[in-house]
Amino acid sequence: MSQAGEQTNPPSGGGEEETTPLSALAPDAALQEESLALGPTHVSASPAFQCLDQLFSTGKISGTKAAKLKASFSLLHDTLKSSQQSEIRLLQEAKQFRAELERQQRDLETAEQFPEGPDTEVSRMRQQLLKFHNDLRQAEERDYQMNYQLECLTEEKLCLEKEYESQPKPVELEKRAKALKDSSEELRKEVSQRRQEIHSLLEDMEARHKLMTREQRELDHKKDSIVNNQAELAQLLSVPGQLGKEIERINRKKMEVEKSKAALDEQLSEVAALQKMTEARCRSLEEEKREVRRQVEGRRAHLEAAEREHSMLQKEQEMTKEKEVIMMGQRYRTGCRQCPCI
Structure with missing residues (x-):
């Protein structure tokens, strides 16, 4: 209405x-x-x-x-x-x-x-x-x-x-629907992009959190080291006499080490001379070894030639034995034919 x-x-x-x-x-x-x-x-x-x-x-x-x-x-x-x-x-x-x-x-x-009557016209x-x-x-x-x-x-x-x-007309409705669809697609793409950005930001935050945790542990460790060093420094400052004794002990130990070093230097020089002699002896032994190897090779060649000659002689001996056996067989057969009693 x-x-x-x-x-x-x-x-x-x-x-x-x-x-x-x-x-x-x-x-x-x-x-x-x-x-x-x-x-x-x-x-x-x-x-x-x-x-x-x-x-x-x-x-x-x-x-x-x-x-x-x-x-x-x-x-x-x-x-x-x-x-x-x-x-x-x-x-x-x-x-x-x-x-x-x-x-x-x-x-x-x-x-x-006007006056009225009961039944007037x-x-x-x-x-x-x-x-x-x-x-x-x-x-x-x-x-x-x-x-x-x-x-x-x-x-x-x-x-x-x-x-x-x-x-709105159907054409306008279709245009609006198409525009809404396009805008929804753009919004969907934007939402997907925002999700990727959020995912990357979360990963970045997690990495930074891990880095901060590691740095915090290192900082705590350094703080503990500082506290320990401060305690050691306080202990060292509280006992300066011990430092003097420790310095004297270190000096004595240093002198002993220097003496040991001098003795070791002498031993090292002796060892170097001995090493040189050993190297010269090794070189001479190498020469002797090479000479002996040449002699062994010559004797080995001579032995191989003798072995070949020995094998040839054995073959000739076997052939001679075979010939003798053949000749004895022939003689035996000839003697058998000549002897009438057989």
Whole structure:
């Protein structure tokens, strides 16, 4: 239902009881007539449009939302304007009906001043007139109610049509859906990038935490060393006599070490001379070894030649033995043939 239906209630019933609320609304109608007489103001010059422009310029709302809010405000402004006009018209009609009612009441009071008879023609006509008058009032009331409902429905239809026209078209919805999808993809990529950055930051923080822990351990160790060194320093400062004795002992030990070093130097020189002699002896032994190796190789060659000669002689001896056996066999066979007793 439109604002006209919410702000203006239709009169119901008949009689003088309806005149009280209608007369109370008369000053509002006068104010509205004065405002209309001053001239209509354009909706774009309203404070609401200026506020929306400021919000859009500061970036607090998007252009689509600002346009949608402006369209809604224009629709509400037009609805309010039509409701005000309908209210003024209805108030004027109520004034006219009130004046007509007062006139009819005066006529009725004038008619009641005449003398009435129980069965006079005037009385019957008067009753018939009152009945027709009441029927007429009821018919007018029903007609007024129907007209009022028709106007309300017409205004509601106009509001619904304007609201339907202000709704975005399918193409615009597809564009908005595509824009939202693109923005969601960008947001998803940004979220993934932020997650990677957070993961790298967490790894960096963990590495720094480990480094800080290691440095803290080193610092604690150094603090312990400092404390120990301070304790040792305090102990050393508290016993300076022991340092003198320790220095004397170290000096004595140093002298002993120097003496040992001199003795070791002498031994080292002797060892060096002995090493030189040993190296010379080793070189001579190497020469002798090489000479002996040459002699051994010569004797080995001579021995190999003798062995070859010995093997040849053995072969010749075996061949000679075989020849002797063959000759003895031949002689034996020859002797057997010559001897008759065999």
